[in-house]
Amino acid sequence: MNNICATMRIRGRFDIALIQKSLSMVIEADSSLRTRIVFVDDVPRQYCAEYAEIPAPFFDFTMTNQNGFHQWEAAVTRDLMPLIDSPLYYFAIFKLGENDGGLLIKTHHLISDGWSQVLIGNRFSELYLKLLSASPEQYAEITIDSAPSYIGHIKTEQKYLSSSAYQRDCDFWNKKLEDRPEPATIKNCLSASVSPVGQRKTFELSELLNHAIFRFCSTYRVAPFSVIYMALAIYLNRISGKDRLCIGVPIFNRTNYTEKLTTGMFVST
Numbered sequence: 599m600n601n602i603c604a605t606m607r608i609r610g611r612f613d614i615a616l617i618q619k620s621l622s623m624v625i626e627a628d629s630s631l632r633t634r635i636v637f638v639d640d641v642p643r644q645y646c647a648e649y650a651e652i653p654a655p656f657f658d659f660t661m662t663n664q665n666g667f668h669q670w671e672a673a674v675t676r677d678l679m680p681l682i683d684s685p686l687y688y689f690a691i692f693k694l695g696e697n698d699g700g701l702l703i704k705t706h707h708l709i710s711d712g713w714s715q716v717l718i719g720n721r722f723s724e725l726y727l728k729l730l731s732a733s734p735e736q737y738a739e740i741t742i743d744s745a746p747s748y749i750g751h752i753k754t755e756q757k758y759l760s761s762s763a764y765q766r767d768c769d770f771w772n773k774k775l776e777d778r779p780e781p782a783t784i785k786n787c788l789s790a791s792v793s794p795v796g797q798r799k800t801f802e803l804s805e806l807l808n809h810a811i812f813r814f815c816s817t818y819r820v821a822p823f824s825v826i827y828m829a830l831a832i833y834l835n836r837i838s839g840k841d842r843l844c845i846g847v848p849i850f851n852r853t854n855y856t857e858k859l860t861t862g863m864f865v866s867t
Contacts, residue, residue, distance in 0.1 A: 603675040607700040620725040630748040654689040714861035748862035779842040
């Protein structure tokens, strides 16, 4: 659960050298991605490491089947990352066929979230496509803007925590949660074992239901997440008989344009 992972597929021209170059440019331009954790007097501190080129490993799966690739993919995503004074990201290039391969992206949740994965993937894709369409003489002209630093988000939070707005919010929620309901669960877990491996339950919606949700969201201008969230609340009400439910919900937590361009751990509950 502490690794945030995504796999990008590249179908078409597959150039390992340009994939590596694109990836290096993304890492160099993003100081937040180079955040590391160290202990100073037994207190954890974070700092931004200077950029140093670390070639991504390459794996060739052209002689195996999809099952072999997926087993490797699962093993890499579950492998724990060193935390102390080490890179909190890992990238691997893989090839599945003559014109088929991709990039595995793994970042630690300390410095990343789902939105960060999208930003990394989009920046990589943009650079790779530019390099593919350029000649070697033009490579030096292709650049990427530096990504906003996560330090800006830290300063914003520090300012909020010392503001009167924070105190008003704190008073409001303390009063609201004086009579807090018990957290709602679909199934009580009686086992004492704890696993670091996230096990998501996946459901595929029928095309008919998918279109119905889309029409509902368009008509009432709500996000699909809200519809599914309320469906879960209705279900929990029916199986528990409780009218008041407490459900943990992750929120995006990026409130302005700059933050939407910033990688880092923004998501809150």
